[in-house]
Amino acid sequence: MAGSRRLIELSIKRTELRELESIARSRTEAAGRVERARVLLAYRQDPSFYAVGQALGLHHQKVRRYIERAKADGAMAALDERPRPGKEPTITVEAKTWVVALACRKPKDLGYPHEVWTTRLLAEHVRQHGPRQGHACLSGLVQGTVCKILDAQEVKPHKVRYYLERRDPEFKAKMAQVLCVYREVSVLKKAAAATKKNKPNKAVTVISYDEKPGIQAIATTAPDLPPEPGVHPSFTREFEYKRHGTVSLLAGIDLVTGKVHALVEDRHRSREFIAFLKLIDAAYPAHTAIRLILDNHSAHISKETKAWLANRPAGRFEFTFTPKHGSWLNLVEGFFSKLARSVLRHIRVASKQELKDRIMAAMDHINERPVVHTWSYKLKKAA
Numbered sequence: 313m314a315g316s317r318r319l320i321e322l323s324i325k326r327t328e329l330r331e332l333e334s335i336a337r338s339r340t341e342a343a344g345r346v347e348r349a350r351v352l353l354a355y356r357q358d359p360s361f362y363a364v365g366q367a368l369g370l371h372h373q374k375v376r377r378y379i380e381r382a383k384a385d386g387a388m389a390a391l392d393e394r395p396r397p398g399k400e401p402t403i404t405v406e407a408k409t410w411v412v413a414l415a416c417r418k419p420k421d422l423g424y425p426h427e428v429w430t431t432r433l434l435a436e437h438v439r440q441h442g443p444r445q446g447h448a449c450l451s452g453l454v455q456g457t458v459c460k461i462l463d464a465q466e467v468k469p470h471k472v473r474y475y476l477e478r479r480d481p482e483f484k485a486k487m488a489q490v491l492c493v494y495r496e497v498s499v500l501k502k503a504a505a506a507t508k509k510n511k512p513n514k515a516v517t518v519i520s521y522d523e524k525p526g527i528q529a530i531a532t533t534a535p536d537l538p539p540e541p542g543v544h545p546s547f548t549r550e551f552e553y554k555r556h557g558t559v560s561l562l563a564g565i566d567l568v569t570g571k572v573h574a575l576v577e578d579r580h581r582s583r584e585f586i587a588f589l590k591l592i593d594a595a596y597p598a599h600t601a602i603r604l605i606l607d608n609h610s611a612h613i614s615k616e617t618k619a620w621l622a623n624r625p626a627g628r629f630e631f632t633f634t635p636k637h638g639s640w641l642n643l644v645e646g647f648f649s650k651l652a653r654s655v656l657r658h659i660r661v662a663s664k665q666e667l668k669d670r671i672m673a674a675m676d677h678i679n680e681r682p683v684v685h686t687w688s689y690k691l692k693k694a695a
Contacts, residue, residue, distance in 0.1 A: 319359050320379050324352065328387045335391065345391045351378045352387055407447040408461050411438055415462055415469040429469040431458050476637050486635035487690075493518060493605060493632050494643075494687040497567045501684070504568060516601040519573070519592060520644040520685070521564035523580040523609070524651075529556035529667040532660045549660075556664045561651075561671060562588045564604065565644050570682030572647070574675045576668040580609075582616040589620065589629065603630045607639050643685045 324332065335341050335349040347368075354364045361372040361379070368375075382390035415434060419426040426433060435455045442450030462468065480486065497518050534550040560580040564573045573592050577584045596602060606612055612631065621629055634641045655674045661667040 320376075320383050322352070322355060322359070322379060322383055322387075324356060324387050329353075329356075332387065344393060348378050348391045351375055352382055352390070355379055403449045403453070403457070403461075404447070407442065407450050408464075410442070410445060410447055411450070411453075411458065411461050412465050412467055414438065415467050428472060431455050431462075431470065434458055434469070478635075478637060480636035480638070483635040483638060486633065487638060487641060489632055490605060490634055490638075490641045491687075491691055493603060494567075495691055498686075498691070500568050501686075514597055514600055516603065517596060518567045518603045518605070519564040520567055520642055520647075521562075521588070521604050521606045522639070522642055522644045522648070524561040524563070524648050525580055526558050527561060527656060527667065527671070528558050529661050529664040530554070530659075531556060531662055536660075549658075553660070556661070556667075559664060559667055559671075560584070561648075563644060563647070563675070564588070564592060565647055565685055566682075567643065567685060570684040572675050572678055572682070574672065576671050578664075580611065582611045582614040585609075585611040586617060586620050589617075593624070593628070598625070598628075601627055601630065603632060605632050605634065605642055605644075607634050607642065608636060643687055646685065 332349045332353055335345055336353055338346060347370075350368060351364060351370070354367055355361075355375070358364065358367075361375045364370070365372040365375045378390060381394075411434075414437070415429060419429055419433065422437070424433065424437075432455050435453055435458045438450050438453050438458065442448075442453065500516070500518070531554040532550055533552045533554060536550075537544070537548040539545055539547060557578075560577050562575045562577065562580060562584060565571070566573070573588070573595060575584065575588050575591060577587070592602060611617060612633075639645055651674065655671070659667070659670070661670065
């Protein structure tokens with residue numbers, strides 16, 4: 313008569329038990345980890361290799377191996393795959409380092425017309441020049457291995473990521489000035505909200521201003537086809553088009569009320585900027601101080617602009633300039649982004665005048681329900 317099989321006593325801590333239960337229910341964990349977690353939990357309830365194997369559809373010897381490993385290494389360590397021997401790597405560490413260093417150089421520096429590497433081009437170059445550099449193991453390097461070597465070091469020589477260099481030595485000081493204006497806007501908003509009629513302070517207003525040049529007036533050469541159920545789900549448009557030129561949008565947002573002041577002109581020179589200043593000058597009472605946040609465009613500091621401002625009452629206009637390469641500090645940029653996505657995207661017009669009229673109609677539509685724009689990033693750090 314055969315003796316009874318020896319059972320393995322397995323102890324699982326409470327913290328490990330909760331984690332095992334979470335892994336056993338997971339749909340994102342690796343299948344092997346989920347399977348082993350279920351085996352350990354089932355064995356804890358019924359310490360029988362046969363019973364657990366029958367319940368989970370596994371062979372009892374496989375269940376036994378899982379339990380023996382959990383007994384030896386611990387419950388959580390038993391969930392992962394054990395390292396397998398495999399073939400010894402033929403590509404040396406020095407060779408991999410040389411490949412990565414090569415990927416960090418531009419192909420044009422090595423005589424290629426390419427601006428960035430492709431993995432195919434890099435693999436070809438490595439196969440050709442690797443053995444000459446003392447790395448004979450690279451003579452048969454394939455494209456897939458190049459990808460693995462680069463992925464291990466998180467190097468992506470086929471991509472270009474842009475950055476913005478701060479060339480203004482007074483960047484932080486100018487940014488602090490802009491943030492101080494935004495903090496003043498928040499104070500004005502709270503004061504307006506505290507009043508019974510919720511009216512803004514007429515003594516000062518803050519306007520975020522900028523230009524959006526190069527808006528194209530493009531016409532279609534054939535009528536658009538509307539969506540048709542069962543035929544095509546979207547508007548269908550002829551590929552060819554006709555250009556009617558470009559226009560520039562000059563716009564400023566009242567940061568207290570959300571109202572948009574705008575002009576659409578053919579260009580954005582000093583005379584157009586002065587026309588915008590006249591527009592907002594007429595929109596506010598004579599005693600209101602108008603503070604503009606704007607960039608360093610030449611039209612904003614030209615002789616014509618300064619001469620016009622000199623004829624205005626003292627304190628009527630006050631300019632706060634964003635630092636160079638700091639246009640992202642201007643709230644109106646977010647408004648332009650939304651306008652481009654909601655109104656200007658795919659727009660087609662019969663003439664430049666129609667484009668101007670539709671943009672101004674969009675401004676009127678926005679002003680029917682003005683949105684108050686708020687700046688919060690680094691506002692508490694303003695000096």
